Amino acid sequence: MLTAQHISVTLDNRRVLSDLSCAFSAGEFWGIIGQNGAGKSTLLRCLSGLITPDVGQVMVDGENMHQLDPLSRAQKVAYLMQEQEPSLAFSVYQAVEMGRYPWPDDPDNRHHITEQMLQECRIENLQNRSILQLSGGERRKVEIATCLAQNSDYLLLDEPFNHLDVVYQRFLVRKLQAISRKKSVVMVCHDLDVVQKYCTHVLMLLGGDCYLSGDSATMLNNAHMDKLFDEPI
């Protein structure tokens, strides 16, 4: 189980999250929704161990996230960033292979899993291209494949559908749904229809220290929607 316990985060003197608690288990597919600036990405960064909260703690399978070394952290949690910084001209294959970095003791599977992920994410035809020459959507597919190659128990995705065409969006959300049967998938998503249709649980960041979570069927009702759309952050 991945849990945030009463976490508060302040960035540049602005309180972004205060006293937020949530818990994600295997078999759950979570959608995090909220207006821009509500703190969705900050929450994901906390959960992946990239930011240490000022107050409270993040626990993963009974261990404190911030006492784990980076390698074991990455073995537990894979994190898809909202935007990837531009970088050197690695090939698509090399980029996806980087997802295997947390598993140095498993060199036999390295190529096998890399190739499998290229296939599963339908980008094996791109594998020798440079990542700098790809279109925005193609690059997004590579980032997703890299995350999946990490083979972690918890998958944290920040707006995974950015830049993707509709066909691939539908393919991806079904794939995530399938993955969430065994693992825990948490995604920030602005498409409420997708969240309603596929996610089992919802976390709403409503601003003003107001957080609501629960299973999606009961959460996505009119009263909550009004709150989500009308309340200023």
Next chain:
Amino acid sequence: MQTRHWLQRPWVWWLFLLPVLLFSLSMGSVSLSLDQLFKPDTITYGIVWHLRLPRALNAILVGGSLALAGLLIQNMVKNPLADPYLLGVSGGAASCQLLVIMLGLTVSQAALFFIGFGGSLLATLLVLKLSYHGRIKPNKVTLNGVVMAFGFAAVISFMLSLADGQQIRSMMFWLMGDLSFAQPSWLMGVLLIFCYVLLQRQHSALDLLARGELFARKSGVHAERLNLMVFLMTALLTSMAVAQAGTIGFVGLIIPHIVRLLVGYQHRHLLPISILAGALFLLIADTLARTLLSPVQLPVGIFTALIGVPVFLVLSRKI
């Protein structure tokens, strides 16, 4: 991405390096045949073992160190224009050593080496300290390094304008880089090998770091620790090279770019090939510098630029 696979193999580069080394040993104000090289009499033995071989080894070590330092610093600050001297190294060393030359102090070669080494290391640590806010911020390193370099340039110009003619000539040689004074330093050889071995163990972490610090951290790299280690290594390698041979420009800037074009972007290949290519490049440049107008010796820095610029321009057009 047309990487040449055979160029990714280090032994291929050793094969380039060895004949160039033999050529370099046989060329000079006294030309020697291969026969004389391998069956030397007393005079040629002296020339080869006491003059040419030390200088060639020096070129190999300095070239390798500068190229490795350039590769590292470009990776750290994500700026293709970065070179090892970005950290304020050259200015620190040059200021201290020039001060000694200008004051007319007679110090031994070894002492001059350590004065330069100390000056450059101090300057580098200052830049790193100024760029440290909980962790080293690469973009701050770039800015602070450039600003510090301007400061040191002013100090150096000030000293040059006060120096007399004879002093200026020896200072100019030093500022352009010169391999003729120093004996090869074993310390430098050990340091280069030590850095290489440590870095080679971290080659995939360096690949991840090249894609951004956040990406590296989320993928499981201890980025703060790696950053610190790599910056310190860059500082040590460059300080050592500058103390040994002055500020030889262009090797640290251009060799990593050329090697990336040739062998791709993975540090697995970049680390060894950069060192070997830097060594090869500086050995060729220095051989030309001392033989082209022999017995007149020219500053090697002229040739690193004269060879490096066209080679790079041709390669970057082709690939």
